[in-house]
Amino acid sequence: MADSPISPPPGEPIGARPDLPVCVRHPDRATGLRCVRCDRPACPECLREASVGYQCVDCVNEGRSTVRRPRTFVGAEFSQRMVVTPVLIAVNVLMYAITALQAGDLMRNQSSPLFLDFVMWTRAVAAGDEWWRLVTSGFLHYGPAHLALNMIALYVLGRDLEPVFGKLRFSAVYLVSLLGGGVAVYLFGGVDTFVAGASGAVYGLMGAMLVAVLRLKLNPGPALGVIGLNVVLSFTLPGISLLGHLGGLVIGAAVTAGLVYAPVQKRDNWQTSAVVGAFVLLVVLAFVRTGQLV
Numbered sequence: 001m002a003d004s005p006i007s008p009p010p011g012e013p014i015g016a017r018p019d020l021p022v023c024v025r026h027p028d029r030a031t032g033l034r035c036v037r038c039d040r041p042a043c044p045e046c047l048r049e050a051s052v053g054y055q056c057v058d059c060v061n062e063g064r065s066t067v068r069r070p071r072t073f074v075g076a077e078f079s080q081r082m083v084v085t086p087v088l089i090a091v092n093v094l095m096y097a098i099t100a101l102q103a104g105d106l107m108r109n110q111s112s113p114l115f116l117d118f119v120m121w122t123r124a125v126a127a128g129d130e131w132w133r134l135v136t137s138g139f140l141h142y143g144p145a146h147l148a149l150n151m152i153a154l155y156v157l158g159r160d161l162e163p164v165f166g167k168l169r170f171s172a173v174y175l176v177s178l179l180g181g182g183v184a185v186y187l188f189g190g191v192d193t194f195v196a197g198a199s200g201a202v203y204g205l206m207g208a209m210l211v212a213v214l215r216l217k218l219n220p221g222p223a224l225g226v227i228g229l230n231v232v233l234s235f236t237l238p239g240i241s242l243l244g245h246l247g248g249l250v251i252g253a254a255v256t257a258g259l260v261y262a263p264v265q266k267r268d269n270w271q272t273s274a275v276v277g278a279f280v281l282l283v284v285l286a287f288v289r290t291g292q293l294v
Helices: 057-066 084-103 111-117 121-128 132-140 143-188 199-215 221-236 242-261 267-293
Strands: 047-049 054-056
Touching: 047 057, 054 057, 084 111, 084 132, 084 143, 111 132, 121 132, 121 143, 121 267, 132 143, 143 199, 143 242, 143 267, 199 221, 199 242, 221 242, 242 267
Parallel strands: none
Antiparallel strands: 047 054
């Protein structure tokens, strides 16, 4: 049997042969081995087995950095690791914990000062100095059951969408949908209605799921069934913000359509334009509504 290509000749240590070149990473080590890619001398510790022969650590790292990672139909690098979804869940849970602690009551956390400052209240937004309520209300919840339902839905949808959309695109769909839900309440809701919850953003993810299924030409039945059931519940259950749900659903679907149907050529530019365009439209509508209320 032949000797291993990274083994020294029998009975003669590598370091004992001054006629051999030294390892490029370890000048104190003489070696008779070379990298098959760059042909530089390398000691056994600095070599890695490749498809053909052995390559040095530097060439292996360089090869990994130049390999193109697979991309999804949206143009994002596919990754099974979720980051945005758990962060969003953590932020929502943290906000609930703070409001419950301030209120001194897990079930009536809406009486906390932070909740009252961040909840969606049309009259306060129309005054022109509390625009943050359009967004911050999407991170508040009325009690633990409301929080749990939205976070479970967020996890289930995020588990499927974030790996395909990527962190940046997924975040854009979520946040613009959240804003869409708040603006819908602001445009069509009562002046003294108080609305909170991540439902607008969650419905936006439902819309994103439906558009993605249609783009991939898969069976849309399950997605349509889930959306239909939730819309029916929004109509029938008391205390549910139908406007916030529908606003998030429409905006989420529209933004996602801009992402998945963008031309491959200059796709990033088209997708950025779709997200920015939706955001600008919502801001303009909010300003128009303010002019009508003032």
